[in-house]
Amino acid sequence: VEWKRHEGGVGAAGLCGGSASGKTTVATRIIEALDVPWVVLLSMDSFYKVLDEGQQALAARSDYNFDHPDAFDFELLVSVLRKLKKGKSVKVPVYDFTTHSRRREWVGKTVYGANVIVFEGILAFANKELLKLLDMKVFVDTDSDIRLVRRLQRDIMERGRDIVGVIKQYHKFVKPAFEQYIEPSVQVADIVVPRGGENSVALDLIVQHVHSQLEKVRGWQRAGSWVRRGMLTALPRRRDGSWVGAAGTVTKCPFFFFPLLPR
Numbered sequence: 001v002e003w004k005r006h007e008g009g010v011g012a013a014g015l016c017g018g019s020a021s022g023k024t025t026v027a028t029r030i031i032e033a034l035d036v037p038w039v040v041l042l043s044m045d046s047f048y049k050v051l052d053e054g055q056q057a058l059a060a061r062s063d064y065n066f067d068h069p070d071a072f073d074f075e076l077l078v079s080v081l082r083k084l085k086k087g088k089s090v091k092v093p094v095y096d097f098t099t100h101s102r103r104r105e106w107v108g109k110t111v112y113g114a115n116v117i118v119f120e121g122i123l124a125f126a127n128k129e130l131l132k133l134l135d136m137k138v139f140v141d142t143d144s145d146i147r148l149v150r151r152l153q154r155d156i157m158e159r160g161r162d163i164v165g166v167i168k169q170y171h172k173f174v175k176p177a178f179e180q181y182i183e184p185s186v187q188v189a190d191i192v193v194p195r196g197g198e199n200s201v202a203l204d205l206i207v208q209h210v211h212s213q214l215e216k217v218r219g220w221q222r223a224g225s226w227v228r229r230g231m232l233t234a235l236p237r238r239r240d241g242s243w244v245g246a247a248g249t250v251t252k253c254p255f256f257f258f259p260l261l262p263r
Contacts, residue, residue, distance in 0.1 A: 010084065010085045010086070010087055010113070010114060010115060010116070010117060011115075011116055011117070011135045011136070011214075012081065012084075012085055012116075012117040012118075012119055012133055012134050012135055012136075013030075013116070013117070013118050013119065013134070013135065013136040013137075013138060013210075014119045014120070014124045014125065014130075014131075014134035014136070014137050014138065015027050015118065015119065015120035015121075015124060015138045015139075015140055016120075016121065016122070016123070016124035016125045016137070016138070016139050016140070016182065016185055016186075016189070017122070017139055017140030017141065017142065017182070017196070018122065018142065018144070018147050018174075018178045018182050018183070019067065019122055019147060019151055019174050019178070020142075020146075020147045020148075020150035020151040020154060021140045021141070021142040021147055021196055022140055022142055022150075022195075022196025022197040022198075023120040023121070023122075023140050023196075024043065024120055025196060025197030026120075026138070026140050026193060026196055026197050026203065027041055027118045027120045028041065028197075029197055029203050030118060030203060030206060030207060030210075031118055033203065033204070033207040034116065034207055034210060034211070036115060036116060036214065037115065038112075038113070038114040038115045038116070039114055039115065039116045039117075039118065040084060040111055040112075040114040040116070040117045040118070041118050041120070042080070042081065042084070042092070042111070042117060042118070042119045042120075043119075043120055043121065044072065044077065044119070044120065044121020044122065044123065044124060045095055045097075045121065046092050046093045046094065046095050047072050047073045047074075047076055047077040047080075047093060047095075047121075048066065048071055048072060048073070048095050048100075048102075049070075049071060049072065049073045050101065050102055051064070051100055051101065055100075056100060056101075059100040060100075061165075062161075062165035062166070062168050062169040062172075063172075064100075065172075065173040065177070066169075066173065067122060067123075067173050067174050067177035067178070067181075068173070068177060068181075069123055069126050069127070069181065072121075072123060073093075074127045074129070074130065076093070077127075077130065078127070078129045078130055078133065080092060080111075081117070081119065081130065081133050082133060084111065084113060084114065084117050085117065085133060086113075087113035087114075088113055089110055089111065089112040089113055090110070090111055091109060091110055091111075092109050092110075092111050093109075094109055097158075097159045098159055098160050115214075116210075116214075119134070122177075122178075122182055123181060123182065123185075124137075124185075125137060125139075125185035125188050125189070126181055126182075126185065131188065136190055136191070136210075137188060137189045137190045137191070138189060138190065138191045138192075138193060138206070139185070139186045139189035139191070139192045139193070140193050140196050141186070141192055141193065141194045141195075141196075142194075142195060142196045144175075144178075148170060151166065151170065151174070152166055152167075191206065193206075
């Protein structure tokens with residue numbers, strides 16, 4: 001599959017998946033394995049909207065929905081990603097999860113133009129304008145029980161939350177948002193990575209594919225754009241964790257890279 005070329009020659013890979021599915025781990029390991037110059041990791045967490053006093057109060061009681069599309073500043077996110085794809089430097093917000101606000105110093109955080117952009121977030125595939133900027137779309141699929149345990153550990157140890165609040169927020173907002181917005185977006189994914197960062201086979205194959213395309217498009221500079229949109233897709237998943245193939249066959253494998261099926 002040939003990559004498209006964009007102004008600036010920069011490719012952007014988007015990683016989507018449920019909360020604590022291992023998106024950041026997958027992104028980091030891909031970047032480390034790529035071993036190419038000027039790779040940017042952009043997190044959707046940086047683009048939460050600034051909360052007013054009423055929303056701050058709700059957030060303090062774990063009653064604010066951080067997993068809804070309205071919680072994110074997509075306008076700013078699209079603007080930042082578009083500039084990065086043109087090879088320009090941009091300023092990115094720094095979000096403080098302990099105070100539910102952007103840090104004042106965010107205006108000083110500058111991200112410079114790159115050859116490759118890796119973007120990750122729970123709603124990375126939820127905005128049409130954002131999807132247009134993603135040349136490769138990867139869905140990180142991790143069991144819901146594992147995601148819940150990871151979220152408990154992260155929010156309690158790193159973000160100063162209490163267990164009652166984390167569980168309340170999970171059942172009230174996180175789980176419903178996953179079912180309504182995140183899980184259905186697997187249909188637009190080019191690649192599905194089961195088990196997240198633990199899936200070394202999938203990560204190796206992704207890196208090999210990216211390297212081959214980088215070398216084809218820009219040679220040793222290894223820059224360019226990703227897989228043509230619509231050429232690859234994820235397949236429907238069954239309750240037992242298997243995936244339905246083109247002829248209704250069922251397969252369980254560590255990596256999914258199937259041709260697009262007729263719709």
